[in-house]
Amino acid sequence: MDQRFWDRHAETLPKEDIREIQLRRLREVVERVYTNVGFYNTKLKALGLHPSDVSSLSDLVRLPFTTKADIRSNYPFGLLATPKNQVVEVHMSSGTTGVPTPNYLTLKDVENWSEVSARSLTAAGVTREDVFQITPSLGLFTGGFGFFYGARKIGAFIVPTGAGNTKRQVEIMRELGTTSISAIASYLNRLTEVAHEMGVDPARDLGVRRAIIGSEPFSEEFRARMSKTWAMDIYDIPGMTETYGPGMGIDCYLHDGLHIWEDHYLIEVVDPKTGEPVTKSEERGELVVTTLTKDAMPLLRYRTGDVTYLYDDGECECGRTHRRIGRISGRVDDMIKFRGVNFWPSYIESLILRHPDLSEEYVLEVTSQSGLDEMILKVESKRILDPAERRRLENELKETINKHFYFTPTVMVVDPKTLPRVEVGKAKRFVDKRVR
Numbered sequence: 529m530d531q532r533f534w535d536r537h538a539e540t541l542p543k544e545d546i547r548e549i550q551l552r553r554l555r556e557v558v559e560r561v562y563t564n565v566g567f568y569n570t571k572l573k574a575l576g577l578h579p580s581d582v583s584s585l586s587d588l589v590r591l592p593f594t595t596k597a598d599i600r601s602n603y604p605f606g607l608l609a610t611p612k613n614q615v616v617e618v619h620m621s622s623g624t625t626g627v628p629t630p631n632y633l634t635l636k637d638v639e640n641w642s643e644v645s646a647r648s649l650t651a652a653g654v655t656r657e658d659v660f661q662i663t664p665s666l667g668l669f670t671g672g673f674g675f676f677y678g679a680r681k682i683g684a685f686i687v688p689t690g691a692g693n694t695k696r697q698v699e700i701m702r703e704l705g706t707t708s709i710s711a712i713a714s715y716l717n718r719l720t721e722v723a724h725e726m727g728v729d730p731a732r733d734l735g736v737r738r739a740i741i742g743s744e745p746f747s748e749e750f751r752a753r754m755s756k757t758w759a760m761d762i763y764d765i766p767g768m769t770e771t772y773g774p775g776m777g778i779d780c781y782l783h784d785g786l787h788i789w790e791d792h793y794l795i796e797v798v799d800p801k802t803g804e805p806v807t808k809s810e811e812r813g814e815l816v817v818t819t820l821t822k823d824a825m826p827l828l829r830y831r832t833g834d835v836t837y838l839y840d841d842g843e844c845e846c847g848r849t850h851r852r853i854g855r856i857s858g859r860v861d862d863m864i865k866f867r868g869v870n871f872w873p874s875y876i877e878s879l880i881l882r883h884p885d886l887s888e889e890y891v892l893e894v895t896s897q898s899g900l901d902e903m904i905l906k907v908e909s910k911r912i913l914d915p916a917e918r919r920r921l922e923n924e925l926k927e928t929i930n931k932h933f934y935f936t937p938t939v940m941v942v943d944p945k946t947l948p949r950v951e952v953g954k955a956k957r958f959v960d961k962r963v964r
């Protein structure tokens with residue numbers, strides 16, 4: 529077996545074959561939701577569309593979008609395309625509003641998810657020789673299960689530690705000889721910090737040589753730093769509850785964009801305001817996904833809220849023919865509008881990490897106390913600094929940010945381990961205290 533591919537045939541299909549599969553599957557999906565899902569039946573009819581109107585992939589743009597709000601307002605079972613007794617599993621994300629976004633799986637879905645996840649993990653170099661530790665939680669959150677299903681299919685030795693209990697995680701890595709891990713980006717930070725507290729040098733004392741990181745955007749500077757600290761290769765895996773979870777694609781060893789498994793997902797990038805497909809090459813916009821093989825809950829043109837861009841359709845040197853997208857730079861809703869400048873907190877991270885004395889832990893707060901938007905960036909230093917060093921660093925970082933964004937935030941360099949840590953789930957890096 530070729531260890532670089534999970535399914536060499538599927539992953540290296542000629543582009544025209546992929547398009548043919550996509551069209552056939554798109555037509556099947558539209559037919560299924562038209563027949564079985566009242567929500568889509570109503571939407572398609574309102575647009576005067578019948579499944580037979582889909583005769584080429586260019587008809588995709590005529591189909592209606594599905595938003596997160598649509599999924600929520602159809603909670604719990606409004607978007608189910610199969611009888612409930614065929615469902616074998618549910619996952620959901622709760623979001624900030626409290627109304628869940630569910631995803632249901634039939635056995636066919638479990639098989640598809642395992643397949644795309646196995647392809648992704650294999651692209652990251654995971655084989656059956658690996659001891660694979662899963663640090664995202666195995667529960668309603670999709671993170672743990674997505675990795676579990678892929679690694680199970682590959683036949684790796686799975687260590688399903690789930691989230692939290694960080695000291696024990698590090699001990700287990702040493703005791704069982706973990707070689708690969710999956711984690712949320714901020715949790716990799718936490719693991720690093722706790723390992724150091726325990727006197728463990730990850731590069732020297734642990735055998736973890738590969739991390740598959742998802743669920744939070746991270747900067748290239750973060751990747752470079754963590755790769756060095758652990759002497760490992762770091763892969764970026766996109767995914768969300770609505771597309772199963774981690775596994776819809778991954779960056780290959782060349783780390784140049786994320787391959788999306790196009791026989792399972794049909795992707796577009798649209799202007800988040802107008803919903804029109806972006807026209808310029810590499811123009812950023814919102815990722816829109818139509819699921820081509822989901823059984824229980826297929827989605828047409830799902831507005832993911834993730835910001836990215838399409839690579840041109842050229843081939844990647846790794847041999848995979850599936851189209852690449854840029855690494856997710858943030859969420860449409862997380863975009864910070866500050867004094868007329870739009871940006872994502874992850875851009876700030878990349879600027880912070882250019883300063884070797886600053887750590888990966890930071891919080892960005894925006895307030896409007898004085899009537900004008902003010903930004904306060906608190907970032908931890910890597911060691912205790914004297915007041916002069918601290919001021920020097922604060923000024924340097926202010927300058928770096930000003931050069932990029934043309935505004936100067938208040939920068940506070942704080943002592944190591946003084947900002948709040950997250951053991952389970954995603955870190956809260958941005959706090960908006962503005963009065964609207």
Ligand SMILES: [Zn+2]
Pocket residue numbers: 780781782787844845846847848
């Ligand atoms: Zn590639």
